[in-house]
Amino acid sequence: MTQNVQTMTHPAVVCRRLTKDFGAGENQVRVLRGVDLDVAFGEMTLLVGPSGCGKTTLLSVVAGLLNATSGAVMVLGEDASRMSGTEAVQFRRRNIGFVFQQYNLLPALTVAENAAVPLLAAGIPKKRAVAAASDLLSQLGLGERLHALPSQLSGGQQQRVALARALVHEPRLVVCDEPTSALDHETGNAVMELLTNVAVRSDRAVVVVTHDSRVFQFADRIAHMDDGRIVETQQEGRSQEPEVRMKAAAAQPSFAGVNQ
């Protein structure tokens, strides 16, 4: 629990005057134009805004996939702009869970094996990794489909597998890019519900990029983005019962403990 004490002293993500350029010379474009953003632990933060405004780019910088051009990015207390390539890889492996719009599951692996990939990447033996992933998948309602291939699942089920993969190694930051936009409304809601119930914990922050106004109800905080900047941040009602969520978080089983 030392980690939690430490995490509580600073926000999960802090961006200050963050900029990101793509290309060089004539073709250079500034996609992020001075982003200021705080993401708190124990919350689900939605990042919304018109297409092309830079949401995915911002998410990539925050998740350690892209380097910022200028400005400051502190992620989980570490300076993400100063990380070398290898450090960034290690940082992502330990601390970040990813959920993609297109699920990006490996078609040749079973559901349980897919969810176990982050543990395998951390060098945990296959048997242990798959067992931990299976436990989590059961919690997400996929206990019956552990040995199925992704192609045999519906979109909602695949996104639940992706969710398990994003959580199995107990990351402290989970980033999701349009997790519901390939799903119908009901399925999307179910995924978002799981995300809020299972992913959000006092020692973890969840950032979700979305177009979909119907998922706003799940947010603790909504950051509106336009033209490479955060233009407005709203706090939503959900974050008003934090004790309830803290309790739920404390009751979470430890899946594999790669972070310890």
Next chain:
Amino acid sequence: MNFVAVQMLIGDRAKYLGLIFAVAFSTFLMSHQSTIFAGIMDRTTSQIKDVQDANIWVMDQKTQYFDEVKALTDDDVYRVRSVPGVEWAVPLFKGLPRAKAFDGNFRVVIMMGVDDASLVGAPRDMVLGSPEDLRKPDSVLVDRVGYEFFFPQQPYVLGKTLELNDRRVTIQGIFNSSAPFQNLPIFYARYSNAMTYVGRERNLLSFVLAKAQPGLSDDELCRRIDAATGLHAATGKQFGWQTIRYYIAHTGIPVNFGITIAIALVVGTIVAGQTFYIFTLENLKQFGALKAIGVTNWRITGMILLQALMVGLIGYSIGIAMTAAFFEITKGNLDLRGFVLFWQIAAGTGAVVLFIVMAASLMSIRRVLVLEPAVVFRG
């Protein structure tokens, strides 16, 4: 992650089989053609190897290979015998007369004439009869190819007759020979008879076969014979290589086989390399996800190498097994006998296949390493 790599590879069944097939096919083609080439080259030395009684061949300086001989004089036998260290030396004749069966069937044959007294050089691997039967009047020994040509579908029996240069000869023995280069029947007769069966040529001594006294090395005796007689002496092994070198340098055989082998190599590299590269490209998104999740470039390199090695190993095993099976099946066939898959060819083909899959995987690895993990967020 090794398990993930293997799953990725075999999960895409069609491409996996295509890759294995490409490697197996080029392995088969390369090893098969190399084996036939080596076998053909080996065949040029068959009659040299079949002489088991003597290790030293003495010939005219101008004789470059077994199949084209500048004749020696009868004196040369005595000159070789007089070289210190020679245990014994005997004449050996080789000619190409035409043999005729009484039903009119005829064919050019290789006629070997061995020393009347000692019969040195006579075949040892008899199917029927004995080399000693050469001492009978007008006796010849015939190899199985010859017998089956002149008496097709007939059981092996002795006493059948043929005509050589208008002289009637009696088959007193049938033997197994190593397949000759031209795949002609092989006959053996006594030296004195062999000359009359060939006719025409006047000077008929082809080689002198010699043996070193105990304690004297063959190489040393060859040097002594060279110096004392001005002829060329070589061990059977050296003469064999001399013959092979002649064929390599003076015939189109190596070029033809070289082209086939090169085509197998190029096609194998292109097909296997291309398929593997496409396989990786199609999995680029999966590799991108793995990179985002935090799999290091080293790990990914290892995964791709593992996939390539697996394809190489399985494809190679299938290909080389096909080659081995081919020559195992054809080994009983008289025309194809004597071709064996040398371990050197198997090893060499293995090295080439390893090179092919490594080259293919290097291109793929490059593509994956330069891949930005951020692409995983793009549709």
